[in-house]
Amino acid sequence: MTAVRACPRVLVVDDEADLRELLEITLVRMGLDVDSAATLAQARALLPEHDYALVLTDMRLPDGLGLELVREVVAAYKNTPIAVVTAFGSADNAVVALKAGAFDYVSKPVVLDQLRAMVQSALRLNAPAAEAPAPAAASRLKGDSAVIQALRAQIARLARSMAPIAIHGESGSGKELAAREIHAQSSRAGKPFVAVNCGAIPEALMEAEFFGYRKGAFTGAAEERDGFFQAANGGTLLLDEVADLPLAMQVKLLRAIQERRVRKIGATVEEPVDVRIISATHQDLAHCVETGRFRQDLFYRLNVIELQLPPLRERLDDLGPLTDTILARLGSFGQRVVLGPQVLEALRGYAFPGNVRELENILERALAFADDGVIEVADLALKGARPAEGAVGAAQASQASQASQATAPPCAAEPCTPPLEALPASLPDYLHQIERDIIIRALAQTQYNRTQAAQLLGISFRQLRYQMQKLGIQEPEA
Numbered sequence: 055m056t057a058v059r060a061c062p063r064v065l066v067v068d069d070e071a072d073l074r075e076l077l078e079i080t081l082v083r084m085g086l087d088v089d090s091a092a093t094l095a096q097a098r099a100l101l102p103e104h105d106y107a108l109v110l111t112d113m114r115l116p117d118g119l120g121l122e123l124v125r126e127v128v129a130a131y132k133n134t135p136i137a138v139v140t141a142f143g144s145a146d147n148a149v150v151a152l153k154a155g156a157f158d159y160v161s162k163p164v165v166l167d168q169l170r171a172m173v174q175s176a177l178r179l180n181a182p183a184a185e186a187p188a189p190a191a192a193s194r195l196k197g198d199s200a201v202i203q204a205l206r207a208q209i210a211r212l213a214r215s216m217a218p219i220a221i222h223g224e225s226g227s228g229k230e231l232a233a234r235e236i237h238a239q240s241s242r243a244g245k246p247f248v249a250v251n252c253g254a255i256p257e258a259l260m261e262a263e264f265f266g267y268r269k270g271a272f273t274g275a276a277e278e279r280d281g282f283f284q285a286a287n288g289g290t291l292l293l294d295e296v297a298d299l300p301l302a303m304q305v306k307l308l309r310a311i312q313e314r315r316v317r318k319i320g321a322t323v324e325e326p327v328d329v330r331i332i333s334a335t336h337q338d339l340a341h342c343v344e345t346g347r348f349r350q351d352l353f354y355r356l357n358v359i360e361l362q363l364p365p366l367r368e369r370l371d372d373l374g375p376l377t378d379t380i381l382a383r384l385g386s387f388g389q390r391v392v393l394g395p396q397v398l399e400a401l402r403g404y405a406f407p408g409n410v411r412e413l414e415n416i417l418e419r420a421l422a423f424a425d426d427g428v429i430e431v432a433d434l435a436l437k438g439a440r441p442a443e444g445a446v447g448a449a450q451a452s453q454a455s456q457a458s459q460a461t462a463p464p465c466a467a468e469p470c471t472p473p474l475e476a477l478p479a480s481l482p483d484y485l486h487q488i489e490r491d492i493i494i495r496a497l498a499q500t501q502y503n504r505t506q507a508a509q510l511l512g513i514s515f516r517q518l519r520y521q522m523q524k525l526g527i528q529e530p531e532a
């Protein structure tokens with residue numbers, strides 16, 4: 055005898071008979087069982103009776119607000135996603151419902167394609183193992199700090215909903231990784247994750263890049279092409295550096311996000327898209343709104359749920375797990391990679407303006423200089439570091455700073471750091487010049503004994519040789 059598997063069951067809550075009927079018919083045609091309620095009271099009576107795969111509720115009901123039902127279902131039926139139907143032009147209601155934990159929303163008049171896409175996403179949440187996302191592997195977001203632990207828990211919760219998420223944090227702090235983690239833990243894991251750096255697309259190409267174009271839509275459009283929205287369909291679209299979007303594009307994006315439809319350049323019809331939006335920025339987006347650089351309506355739309363990634367210097371407890379992860383990766387090519395004593399202490403004294411990405415770079419570069427895979431404090435070459443007390447490099451660093459204050463010695467290449475009253479035209483060039491200046495002073499002070507100069511500067515001999523080569527420093531002719 056074949057076991058009959060029950061169809062997933064959906065509860066529709068709406069007092070408008072016509073709309074309720076349209077929803078019911080659509081859901082039944084999708085192969086679902088449907089129960090209907092016209093009031094909150096009826097819905098409350100039905101909820102304990104079945105294990106609903108989805109509750110779909112109107113926002114205004116004769117005996118109360120759909121929002122109340124959202125709160126009740128979120129609190130009492132953790133495995134039942136609830137979505138809301140919002141009236142046209144009341145996008146704010148959708149945002150409020152999403153903040154309260156609603157899984158998703160559809161706007162009236164209901165576009166059936168959107169409804170079906172939303173229902174399918176909801177069904178995937180509690181799908182049997184074969185269709186469900188792989189059991190949550192260990193999070194790739196490493197760290198022991200309370201804030202990262204809380205973030206991991208938040209991500210696990212948020213992954214179930216469709217609510218737009220805005221991730222804030224300095225460059226290199228892990229915003230994209232967090233977005234990928236949300237996607238990986240969601241029912242969309244098997245679908246594309248598309249990350250777009252909004253600051254890197256020329257303004258003239260933006261619309262084509264986001265929405266695609268039809269063949270012949272403009273000179274050079276030799277073939278029809280999908281945009282980011284179509285590429286991410288069914289999955290997640292990360293709008294990275296979202297503050298860099300030009301205002302004209304912000305209007306178009308807002309429309310696409312609200313209506314979940316896009317129109318290719320040159321097309322006459324719009325196409326539905328089912329995309330979860332995550333945005334990220336290192337800028338203060340609220341301030342951008344105040345100064346008129348960012349539209350308030352889009353800000354409001356994107357910031358339904360906010361996640362904050364604090365800078366690495368404010369969560370030093372993460373250094374251990376992060377260095378372990380990075381060293382494991384570096385060592386995965388068969389090379390021995392270990393940290394010398396006091397390296398972690400030295401790292402704790404560093405400010406990491408480039409956050410985790412900088413930590414990765416520091417360790418990677420240090421490994422190139424390390425003897426036999428053992429990274430020592432001197433290999434780290436922490437710029438402007440304040441090594442922690444007792445760290446090996448401390449004495450050398452203080453010597454180095456004394457050396458840098460010494461009067462400029464006669465030298466083949468005269469130091470020529472520009473005065474600081476004028477801002478440098480190029481920061482990297484200016485910093486190179488300072489680095490060059492300091493190395494030349496240390497060399498001069500040690501009569502070009504490179505071993506001693508390296509000690510004075512708190513870096514390894516090989517690092518000094520590398521820097522001299524890079525900065526074009528040569529020994530003066532005898």
Ligand SMILES: Nc1ncnc2c1ncn2[C@@H]1O[C@H](COP(=O)(O)OP(=O)(O)OP(=O)(O)O)[C@@H](O)[C@H]1O
Nearest residue numbers: 194195196197224225226227228229230231410411
């Ligand atoms: N908590 C973490 N655990 C493991 N790796 C991390 C963590 N945070 C960041 N990383 C790594 O650091 C690097 C930078 O992270 P990511 O690209 O996510 O930063 P970002 O904030 O998006 O940077 P940007 O603003 O410059 O785009 C990546 O290689 C990422 O894998």
